[in-house]
Amino acid sequence: MKQLTDSKKVLGCSVSVVSRDRTMYADAWGTARAGRPMTTRSTLNIGSVSKTVTATAVLQLVAQGRLSLDSDVNDVLRQSKIYGPQAVRSPHHPRVPITVRHLLTHLTPLTSGPEPGPYGYTYRTGGAPDPAELGRWLHDFLTPAPRGWIYDPEQNFAKTVPGQAHLYSDIGFDLAGHIVQAVTGRYFADYCRDHVLRPAGMNQSDFDRDRIPRNHRARAHAWYADGVKTGMWLDYRNLIPQSIPEDFTGHAEYAPYTTCLAPAGGLWSNSTDLARWARLWLGSGTIDGRSVLPGSVAAEALTGRVPAEILAKSEAPLPFVSQGYAWHRLRGDADGIWQHAGSDLGTATYVMFDTKRGVGAAIVCNTEVAIDADPRGQMLQLLFDAASGS
Structure with missing residues (x-):
């Protein structure tokens, strides 16, 4: 090889x-x-490959009865204990809910936005970012202006109907990670370390x-x-x-x-x-x-x-x-x-x-x-x- x-x-x-x-x-x-x-x-x-760990964290909460795959993400986000978007809807289909199941199966209209743009500029040299930055960034990307300063209704969302089109989505899984934070009140990396990675014996991963x-x-x-x-x-x-x-x-x-x-x-x-x-x-x-x-x-x-x-x-x-x-x-x-x-x-x-x-x-x-x-x-x-x- x-x-x-x-x-x-x-x-x-x-x-x-x-x-x-x-x-x-x-x-x-x-x-x-x-x-x-x-x-x-x-x-x-x-x-x-990180997405498979994120999905597992979400599925653990489903298995514990703390979350439903068919929940409208807005119902979860409104109860979040960590700062982030309080509601996510496609501007093209505002009455159609995006569910937790949609996030894990790439059935959302969420895209990474324009290039070059906010998604690419999250990559930085230096130390690890503040763990609160995930929620803050998602809020600004997914919340309509004037509260969301990097929100773009045309470029951050495809025109597909939630649940009706398969669109491989990084943002969908980033939102799934924030859902873990919203339910548990713990930052995503900390929850996954204690409940997924270490129990799996993945002691060199984080x-x-x-x-x-x-x-x-x-x-x-x-x-x-x-x-x-x-x-x-x-x-x-x-x-x-x-x-x-x-x-x-x-x-x-x-x-x-x-x-x-x-x-x-x-x-x-x-x-x-x-x-x-x-x-x-x-x-x-x-x-x-x-x-x-x-x-x-x-x-x-x-x-x-x-x-x-x-x-x-x-x-x-x-x-x-x-x-x-x-x-x-x-x-x-x-x-x-x-x-x-x-x-x-x-x-x-x-x-x-x-x-x-x-x-x-x-x-x-x-x-x-x-x-x-x-x-x-x-x-x-x-x-x-x-x-x-x-």
Whole structure:
């Protein structure tokens, strides 16, 4: 696999493979950051795989009877103990409620707004943001003017009817994270640490970057060839720590960055912990005898929750054939496969598990990959075949 990642200019990578009851294989290669090798404990921002943890936090509250999936989010937000939006409605369909279930299945009209714009500028170098910033930002983004100073009715909301169109939405999951705050009165990162991550044995993972020991933090990278950066380039985030000469070829290291919009993509983790996360789902919400989510709720999360005719019209970047609560299946997946990819500036991750064969795998890369040069699919196939003896 090292030859595969080297060919795609991935600087550092780690992988882990699990069965329902143990880690079967773990390895790492390359460079985590200048002067440090990549290890299976090297931790970085895993991007959208974070959504599966956010969904689990919400589902825990549902299982406890503190929240209903069919609740209008406005009924929850009005009772919030933490500052944030008090009501969220599409300006194009103001009488149609957005429900908690809509958030977890990408059935909202919530978009990330204009580019460049407020969403991109939440990415900053330096220390972790104040935990209250999530609620404040969502208030300003989702609350009509004059109270919401970055509200844009045309660009922050698609014209689709809530519940009737599948639109992959980061903002939807950020709002789901705030729903956790609204119900519990605890900041999102603190709740997830105590009720999801630590009970799952993910002791090296956190939504608060500054809780990750510095010597375990990998750095995000990008590859430049003859002055052209390849990969998923979003230049308005402006996080490159140095100017790049036009004739530069090589890896450029991003300055460490964070964002207040953690529920959709801000978890810091590594392949060891993410493999445990796969084990938990292979165990129907239980790992090493500890239940994080009731089995019936975990089973519901891994069941198609969006009608096929809606998914067929989805404008998501991937060919969805089944949408559960955050987890999904893509065209070509064997029966029993559930997955979620993640990427952010300088990172590329993947978690996939097969409930039929009882195996799962996690991949963590500290370099952006281009859509047409992504090694993760081939790597997962190799890992799954080896784990199942194929």
